[in-house]
Amino acid sequence: MELGQEAPRPRVIILCSPCMGHLIPLVELARRLVTDHGLAATLLFTPATPTPSQEYLAVAAMVPDGIDLVTLPGPPADALPPSASVRECLAHAIVSNIPRAHQIIQSLAASAPIAAMVVDVGFKSASGIAAELGVPVYMYFPSTLTALSLIRQFPELDATITGEFRDATEPIRLPGCMPIMASDLPSPMLADRSSEVYAKFLHGAREYSKVDGFLVNSFPELEPAVVNSVSGLHHQSVHAIGPLVWTRPAVDDKDHECIKWLDRQPSGSVVYVSLGSGGTLTWQQTAELALGLEMSQRRFIWVVKRPDDDPLGCGSFFGARMGVDEEVFDFLPEGFVERTREVGLLVPSWAPQTAILSHSSIGCFITHCGWNSVLEGLLNGIPLIAWPLYAEQRINAAMLEGQLGVATRVKLTDGGLVLKEEVARVITCAMLNGDGETLRKKIHKLQNRALHALSSTGSSVHAVAQLSDLWKSGSWQI
Missing domain, CATH: 3.40.50.2000 (Glycogen Phosphorylase B;)
Known part of the structure; x- marks a missing residue:
C-alpha cells in the first residue's frame, strides 16, 4: 500500500x-x-x-x-x-x-x-x-427462531421419535417454543422416512452444524x-x-397504478391479497379465492398469478419472467372481472408490496406467511389473514394466530381447499370491529416492538x- x-x-x-x-x-x-x-x-x-x-x-x-x-x-x-x-x-x-x-x-x-x-x-x-x-x-x-430451533434439533428428533412424523398425535415440544403440531411441520418432515425427500432434508439439517x-x-x-x-x-x-425488510420504496412507486388506485380509496377499506413469489394456486382454488373476494363485498388489490395444478411449479416460484404476457385474466370465473371492476384491482404477477402495505387504505393482508411478507405486515400494523402454502409457512401461521394473536388463519376442507365462504368469513373477521379490532390492537403492539428493534x-x-x-x-x- x-x-x-x-x-x-x-x-x-x-x-x-x-x-x-x-x-x-x-x-x-x-x-x-x-x-x-x-x-x-x-x-x-x-x-x-x-x-x-x-x-x-x-x-x-x-x-x-x-x-x-x-x-x-x-x-x-x-x-x-x-x-x-x-x-x-x-x-x-x-x-x-x-x-x-x-x-x-x-x-x-x-x-x-x-x-x-x-x-x-x-x-x-x-x-x-x-x-x-x-x-x-x-x-x-x-425465518423465525422457532423454525431454526426445529431444524437444528431435527437430527435428534429423528433419532428419538419412532414412527412417521405425520402420524404423531402429540405436538413436538422444543425448549422455549410453542408446541408444533404434526400438520404444521415442513412437508419434507411429513414424507416417508424411507423417502429421498426426507433423507435430503435430514442431511441438510445436519449440515447446519458446519x-x-x-x-x-x-x-x-x-x-x-x-x-x-x-x-x-x-x-x-x-x-x-x-426485521430485515425493504424499507425504502422505489422513487417511482408513487406513480404505480396500485398506489394511484389506493389514493382514491377510503382509509382502511382495502384487502391486499398476495401469496408471494411462489404462491401459485390450483385452478379450482383460484376460482374459490376470486368468488370469496366478490362475496366479501370489500375493496381489494389482488396480485394474481396464472393457476397451475402443480402449485410449486418453478415458473411461479422464481418470479414473473420479463416478456411474458400475464395480463390476460381468462382463467378467472366468468364475469368476475366485469362484476368487480369498480371495487377491485387485479395486478399481474408483481406489485410494489412495501408501498402498498404502508398505504393508509389497506385494511388487512391475505398472505402466504412467507416471513418477509409477515414482517412487512407487522411493521405497518396490518391485520393478517394467514394462508400458508409450503416450507415453514404453516409454523409461521400457527405462531401468528395461536401465540401472537395477530392473524386469522383460513380453514381448509378435508380435500385441502379454502372455499369461497371461508374466504369471505376471514375477511369479515379481519376487517370488522370485534375480531378485527382485537387483531389491530395486538399487531400495533408488535409493530412498536419491531420498530424499537430497529x-x-x-x-x-x-x-x-x-x-x-x-x-x-x-x-x-x-
Whole structure:
C-alpha cells in the first residue's frame, strides 16, 4: 500500500440463493454493514432461470451505493427438464455456481481482507470456502427462531421419535417454543422416512452444524422465550438481526397504478391479497379465492398469478419472467372481472408490496406467511389473514394466530381447499370491529416492538453492531 493510500475496508461476502425472499433482506443486511459499520460488502446472487424476473430487476435497480451486487450466470434454458421441482432447480443453480463463486471470492481476497462470509440456507455447501480462507462463516436464516430451533434439533428428533412424523398425535415440544403440531411441520418432515425427500432434508439439517453461527431474520421481542433456548445450541452463536425488510420504496412507486388506485380509496377499506413469489394456486382454488373476494363485498388489490395444478411449479416460484404476457385474466370465473371492476384491482404477477402495505387504505393482508411478507405486515400494523402454502409457512401461521394473536388463519376442507365462504368469513373477521379490532390492537403492539428493534437502541441494531465489531477485530478466532 502506497504512502497516504487508504487501507481497503474489510469485506463481507454474502452468498444468496435464487429466492427473492432471501435477496431482499440480504441487501438490507449489506446496507447496514456498509453504511453503519464501515465494512465493504459483495453480494453474490445465483439466479435459477436464464431470464431475470421482474422482482429481481426491481431490487437490483435499487441496491444502495457501496454494495457490489454480482449476478452469477443463470442456467441454460434446457439445463433441467420442465418437470423439475423447485428444490431441483435451486440445488442445480447453487451447485453449478459454487466454482464461479469460489473464483470471485479468491480474487476479492487477493485485493482486500475478507472479514466473514454469510451464506444463506441454500449455500450450506459453500462453507468450505470460508474454511479455506480462514474466516468465519455464518448462515443467514430467513425465518423465525422457532423454525431454526426445529431444524437444528431435527437430527435428534429423528433419532428419538419412532414412527412417521405425520402420524404423531402429540405436538413436538422444543425448549422455549410453542408446541408444533404434526400438520404444521415442513412437508419434507411429513414424507416417508424411507423417502429421498426426507433423507435430503435430514442431511441438510445436519449440515447446519458446519457454520460458526446464525443470523436470523427475527427479533427477541417477537419470540422472547425462544431466544435463550436457541442461543448457544450446539455451541453455535445465534444473532437475531431482524426485521430485515425493504424499507425504502422505489422513487417511482408513487406513480404505480396500485398506489394511484389506493389514493382514491377510503382509509382502511382495502384487502391486499398476495401469496408471494411462489404462491401459485390450483385452478379450482383460484376460482374459490376470486368468488370469496366478490362475496366479501370489500375493496381489494389482488396480485394474481396464472393457476397451475402443480402449485410449486418453478415458473411461479422464481418470479414473473420479463416478456411474458400475464395480463390476460381468462382463467378467472366468468364475469368476475366485469362484476368487480369498480371495487377491485387485479395486478399481474408483481406489485410494489412495501408501498402498498404502508398505504393508509389497506385494511388487512391475505398472505402466504412467507416471513418477509409477515414482517412487512407487522411493521405497518396490518391485520393478517394467514394462508400458508409450503416450507415453514404453516409454523409461521400457527405462531401468528395461536401465540401472537395477530392473524386469522383460513380453514381448509378435508380435500385441502379454502372455499369461497371461508374466504369471505376471514375477511369479515379481519376487517370488522370485534375480531378485527382485537387483531389491530395486538399487531400495533408488535409493530412498536419491531420498530424499537430497529431504533438506535434496539436489539437488531445492537446485534449487527456486535457482529461487525467481531468481524473487524478478528476476535472470533479467540
